[in-house]
Amino acid sequence: MPTQITYLHDGSFEGMLTAVAIAVKSNNEVEGIYPSQHYASSLFTDVHNVQTDQSQAMRFFKYLQSLKGIAASLAIDGFLSENDEMATHLYCMVRESLQYGESVLYWHTHDSVNFLHKLSRKVRREAHRFNGLVRFRILEDGLQYAPFEPDYNVIGYCAQHFRKRLANYSWVLHDVRRNQALYWDGSSCQSIYIDEGFSSQVRTSGELPQKHLCQSEIHYQRLWNYFHEAIAIKERRNPLLQRQYMPSRYWKYLPEIS
Amino acid sequence: MKIEEKLRILADAAKYDVSCASSGSDRGTTAGGIGNGHKSGICHSWSADGRCISLLKVLLSNACVYDCCYCINRRSNNRERATFTPVEVAELTINFYLRNYIEGLFLSSAVYSSADATMADMIEVCRLLREKHQFNGYIHLKVIPGASRELVNKAGILADRLSVNIELPSESSLLRLAPQKTKISIFTPMQQIGESFQGHRLERKRGKKSLRFCPAGQSTQLIVGASQENDLQILNLSAGLYKKMHLKRVYYSAYMAVNTDPSLPVPVGGPPLMREHRLYQADWLLRFYRFQAHEILTDAAPNLDERIDPKAAWALRNYELFPLDINRASYEELLRVPGIGVISARRIVQTRRVTTIRLEDLTKIGLVLKRAKYFISLNGRKVVQAPYSFKQVVEAMHTIEKPKNQRPRQSPQLRLF
Structure with a gap:
């Protein structure tokens, strides 16, 4: 046998x-x-x-x-x-x-x-979801930084999407769960190391320390919050449906939910 | 007025516009520019009512000179009024887009002077975005009824999607509830957009380098429940729009009593959400399931049954056509079976090329067996072994629908009493 x-x-x-x-x-x-x-x-x-x-x-x-x-x-x-x-x-x-x-x-x-x-x-x-749910924070030096925690290892798919969309900007996608990060400098994409101390800080607070953010960042986060609230129709409120499309495990890094 | 205030007022005023699609555009990024279109569209967030947010949906202004009965922004309402400048909207869009909050802009407006002047300002926003900021993301522009040909043409070249709201399903209702809008002022731009869209597309197909004219097509929206039209009239209207005007989408919005007016009905028990839902189901049957409007509804029964979905209702009316054999039925026939959708029908066809499908395979394919089981057979054998009567099938199809509708909306937290 x-x-x-x-x-x-x-x-x-x-x-x-x-x-x-x-x-x-x-x-x-x-x-x-x-x-x-x-x-x-x-x-x-x-x-x-x-x-x-x-x-x-x-x-x-x-x-x-x-x-x-x-x-x-x-x-x-x-x-x-x-x-x-x-x-x-x-x-x-x-x-x-x-x-x-x-x-x-x-x-x-x-x-x-x-x-x-x-x-x-x-x-x-999930990759498609995160193409929409990733939120960039604009840092003081103009770099765009987006932390997220996907269930699957989809950072590569997301990077493929954003290298077309934000081709002329520099940005970092940071998978906080796996502590992997991809950096796009306007012409090429490379893997970078983000120090564990910083990652764990982002992981616990869900947001960056204010000193790193550019001046208008908080302003636009607040505007986005206003918009998010105003666009909902009160008579049709349906939080179950909201959560069905956008499960609460994704909420941590969303500025509109706080 | 501060920008925060304006955004709050003008987003609130725009929330009754249903369209949220950001699909259909494949605009690429330009050198030095920002953004691109995404063929299938991307949802970026969901609001507390469970509707997706993919576009920055705002009005340019809510200071309306019209007095449409159903509209929250009608002239005679005492409301806060605000108007964005085109620069403000463009800045907001770019900054939201950079942070990946949105897929693009949805711009509508109240008519604050003439139709043409309003339309020109909206086009100015698009021009700023496309030319100054080199923005290639999605732009959905509302066309103001009565806008001139040149302006509509300009809008089509700048935007990805155009829409003219039909508002109400018939001319007489329009006359009664929206006296300043006429059928002709709505259908003229609609027809122009449809023809240009089709014309430019054909030219590109023939290999000519023609400009893209609203590449994502046009859509429209109408209010359900504010007037007396029945569902058959509405579906016939939609089917005509899809066929003759080349529309991509017709949106239905359940009438919500935001104003009190003697000519408006008083809705009992909130907006007719169930009717809206059934209309969307019927609309899907028209667009993806190769149904005709007259198959879904007839003059004898001109309204959709709220207790059962229109496809199941059709199957019950045509019960003698069933059961269909999963291993032999054509794709078109499979689409007619309740519980089999576009995806599972395709999977069945693909799988049959390799092997015959057995009973235990059915759930793997992803069809909804509890719906489909009365309407299918496998190599001549029925799926439900025990004998059943037509009456039992009718009953079963009705009970399937129930639990979901009665789902409690409270928090899932433990309750002791």
């Missing part, structure tokens, strides 16, 4: 792709593919630690891109969702597509395909 093998990768995107690629190539029965950090080993599984191989990962990614385009974005979105099960499902989907052809990517009743589509929808939905 062939043994069931568990593949572990280092948690990076390339590592995940390498592990899936190796699993697809081998004829072993795969028990699962997980990031090693989150894996508690049990007695009866055969564990393979996968060495990340950049070129193999890239080759596999190219292959995914050749599958009608959607497979690659399913892999990316799955990875951004930080769900530990996604690599296993990606493996299952690729195996099926080798057997039945590319149309399995739309086999919505298949558990793995369904799982990946669902994850992708969740990630895309």
